[in-house]
Amino acid sequence: MEQEILRIENLYFNYSDASVLRDVNFTLHKGDFLGIIGANGAGKSTLIKIILKILPYSQGKITLFGQDLSRFKDNYKIGYVSQKANSFNSDFPATVKEVVMANLYSRKGLFRRYTREDYEKLRIVLDKVGMSGFENKLIGKLSGGQQQRIFIARALISEPELLLMDEPTVGVDAKSVRQIMDIITDLNNQGMTIIMTNHDTPELVKVSGKLLIFCEHGNGEFVSRNNLTMEQINDIFAGRRTHHHA
Ligand SMILES: Nc1ncnc2c1ncn2[C@@H]1O[C@H](COP(=O)(O)OP(=O)(O)O)[C@@H](O)[C@H]1O
Numbered sequence: 001m002e003q004e005i006l007r008i009e010n011l012y013f014n015y016s017d018a019s020v021l022r023d024v025n026f027t028l029h030k031g032d033f034l035g036i037i038g039a040n041g042a043g044k045s046t047l048i049k050i051i052l053k054i055l056p057y058s059q060g061k062i063t064l065f066g067q068d069l070s071r072f073k074d075n076y077k078i079g080y081v082s083q084k085a086n087s088f089n090s091d092f093p094a095t096v097k098e099v100v101m102a103n104l105y106s107r108k109g110l111f112r113r114y115t116r117e118d119y120e121k122l123r124i125v126l127d128k129v130g131m132s133g134f135e136n137k138l139i140g141k142l143s144g145g146q147q148q149r150i151f152i153a154r155a156l157i158s159e160p161e162l163l164l165m166d167e168p169t170v171g172v173d174a175k176s177v178r179q180i181m182d183i184i185t186d187l188n189n190q191g192m193t194i195i196m197t198n199h200d201t202p203e204l205v206k207v208s209g210k211l212l213i214f215c216e217h218g219n220g221e222f223v224s225r226n227n228l229t230m231e232q233i234n235d236i237f238a239g240r241r242t243h244h245h246a
């Protein structure tokens with residue numbers, strides 16, 4: 001059995017009055033690709049933020065790399081790519097190199113100088129996202145899809161073992177969506193554990209091995225992609241069918 005990466009048990013969450021997550025349960029092992037699907041407002045981002053410790057949970061247990069989430073301090077093991085909220089002015093004064101390498105600080109401490117090894121890491125992650133040669137370009141001069149690939153490189157440079165992506169393909173053009181999905185699939189094939197949310201179900205279902213499906217008023221049902229047809233997945237999504245457990 002592969003190493004356990006993340007275990008969520010009986011997780012509940014409410015925003016003051018509204019109950020959002022109700023009894024979410026799943027376990028991921030190294031190399032798993034979890035797709036989280038559900039309509040807008042279903043709770044996908046909330047779950048991601050809880051795992052990132054941005055939001056506290058009200059009830060349940062989360063274990064990351066074998067440690068209780070409250071004691072987990074190895075933040076560099078977690079990579080995060082958000083929805084493309086990052087629309088830069090075209091004169092935003094940061095280069096690709098600066099944006100990507102800034103994420104080495106979490107490991108290096110603030111005042112360390114970059115080494116040749118750091119520049120080698122930069123070269124490797126830009127190559128992984130198909131952005132070699134863009135080191136000195138201003139981030140704001142790139143297209144939305146290119147910027148998002150740079151943000152994937154930024155997440156990768158600290159060599160995470162778990163990559164969380166919250167709707168990383170929203171707001172980018174169709175060609176970039178395919179490029180980004182290919183990059184993510186390659187990373188997963190190389191053993192990276194991935195959690196990705198998307199409201200575009202078919203796109204994500206194609207590449208995920210496991211799914212957490214939030215149907216309307218549902219709790220989030222955890223299923224193995226392999227055991228289900230697309231029709232069965234749609235049924236769960238639409239709330240027509242439950243109790244398929246992975
Ligand atoms: N900061 C907040 N305060 C109160 N309610 C919130 C907050 N953020 C999100 N919500 C509500 O929680 C629910 C889940 O939101 P979210 O996790 O963002 O869903 P998703 O990412 O699936 O679209 C929605 O009904 C949303 O309106």
Ligand SMILES: [Mg+2]
Nearest residue numbers: 044045046167
């Ligand atoms: Mg969201």
